[in-house]
Amino acid sequence: DxxxxxxxxxxxxxxxxxxxxxxxxxxxxxxxxxxxxxxxxxxxxxxxxxxxxxxxxxxxxxxxxxxxxxxxxxxxxxxxxxxxxxxxxxxxxxxxxxxxxxxxxxxxxxxxxxxxxxxxxxxxxxxxxxxxxxxxxxxxxLPDADKGADHIRNIFYRMGFNDEEIVALSGAHALGRCHTDRSGFDGPWQYAPTTFSNEYFRLLFDEKWQERKWKGPPQFENKTDKSLMMLRTDMALVTDKAFKPTAQKYAKDENAFFSDFSKAFxxxxxxxxxxxxxxxxxxxxxxxxxxx
Ligand code: HIF
Missing domain, CATH: 1.10.520.10 (Peroxidase; domain 1)
Structure with missing residues (x-):
């Protein structure tokens, strides 16, 4: 081989x-x-x-x-x-x-x-x-961003990760942004995309997210000012019953997120x-x- x-x-x-x-x-x-x-x-x-x-x-x-x-x-x-x-x-x-x-x-x-x-x-x-x-x-x-929890599990279980580790890793989307000329998606996940924090998790729960109406691939935007985005895979952390409690924990407790992220990454x-x-x-x- x-x-x-x-x-x-x-x-x-x-x-x-x-x-x-x-x-x-x-x-x-x-x-x-x-x-x-x-x-x-x-x-x-x-x-x-x-x-x-x-x-x-x-x-x-x-x-x-x-x-x-x-x-x-x-x-x-x-x-x-x-x-x-x-x-x-x-x-x-x-x-x-x-x-x-x-x-x-x-x-x-x-x-x-x-x-x-x-x-x-x-x-x-x-x-x-x-x-x-x-x-x-x-x-x-590598994962597709327009899919749901089953897809995320298939991809990350293949690497040997469990549900808690998947959620911990996901917090890395505090960093950076999507580019229309790379993935086709558009925008950052949080307001300070060059600062690593638990903001991604906080915003997942504290903002209201709606589907963005545009010509690009399906993504979500925050209702408050429509300047932030979530992928369908990001939203799965809220909609999936097993992912949600861990994501909620990280939204409230940045130390817990940092500690678990460090191990998973x-x-x-x-x-x-x-x-x-x-x-x-x-x-x-x-x-x-x-x-x-
Ligand atoms: Fe990302 N990710 N990621 N990702 N990612 C993008 C950008 C970044 C997924 C999709 C995308 C992880 C998991 C997943 C970073 C880090 C990590 C983009 C936008 C997409 C579409 C690319 C572009 O257009 O430039 C999917 C579907 C994932 C599985 C759930 C990891 C956990 C969050 C493993 C991870 O560490 C980072 C950082 C960026 C920002 C890159 C940039 O250029 O700003």
Whole structure:
């Protein structure tokens, strides 16, 4: 099976990498007032997730090992539209630290973005190896945004997540926005889309959501000022009986959300990486917590 992670070989032998230096370089690159809402953070979180969310626990293939989104078949999957911007953004960092693998770099960038935008610490281990074009996963492994709870469960159970973890992960939509020229959807989930918080959950319950009448794909808008959006998959956290209590808990308790998100997102970005390949957790300090 060409997709088997065991066929992934690394040309270079593992070298010493100063991961905190890589982290700091990414942190330093996040702000750009000309890009979107002023930060590359959200699209880097999406890159880390789409690189990892292809994992299939039944075959063991897919996942963050390999960074196969570098290659045409996977880069061109509809779900990955727009992520070329995230990959291109990290290219100068890869040039500066050539010894880090793309698969480690992309997941580390996701961690950096969550942490620097105000989120919790995310445990991260190094050791992913870059694969080649034969390791690309088939299209269709990432979720469709216009579907309901059954679809979300199918996709995330395949990765090995349970209902509580699905809800915790979903809070990442506090960050960023939908783009009509990428997914076809439009708008941010909350008013401060470059700040990681539990606002996504609070707004899910505190705002009234109605279907937006427009030419684009089906999405919801908030009644108050119609400037925010939810996908059908987001609304499932309120309409599904099993998802709802967890989402309500996170709306009221940001600490509980941060703690559970940290574990679930860490699990996501290590999917498919053989444990023997991985280092011990690498401490990656937020800039604000580093000695001046
Ligand atoms: Fe997203 N997600 N996501 N997502 N996502 C988009 C954008 C972001 C889904 C659909 C979309 C997760 C789960 C799901 C981020 C992070 C995570 C977009 C818009 C769509 C359509 C893309 C665009 O047009 O630019 C679906 C259906 C999911 C399953 C429920 C994760 C939990 C929330 C796993 C996750 O971490 C981030 C960040 C963005 C914003 C990207 C940006 O460029 O601003």
């Amino acid at each position: 060409p997709n088997d992670q065991r066929t992934i070989k690394d040309a270079a032998s593992p070298k010493e990498v100063d991961y905190q230096a890589v982290y700091n370089a990414i942190a330093d690159s996040l702000e750009d007032e000309k890009y979107d809402d002023g930060s590359y953070g959200p699209v880097l979180v999406r890159l880390a997730w789409h690189a990892s969310g292809t994992y299939d626990k039944n075959t063991g293939n897919g996942g963050s090992n390999g960074a196969t989104m570098r290659f045409a078949p996977e880069a061109n999957h509809g779900a990955n539209a727009g992520l070329e911007k995230a990959r291109a953004h990290l290219e100068p960092i890869k040039k500066k630290f050539p010894e880090i693998t793309y698969s480690d770099l992309w997941t580390l960038a996701g961690v950096c973005a969550v942490q620097e935008l105000g989120g919790p610490y995310i445990p991260w281990r190094a050791g992913r190896k870059d694969g080649n074009v034969e390791n690309c996963t088939p299209d269709g492994r 860490s699990k996501l970005i290590h999917l498919g990486v053989p444990t023997a390949q991985l280092s011990e957790p690498v401490p990656l300090k937020k800039i604000e917590d580093q000695a001046p």
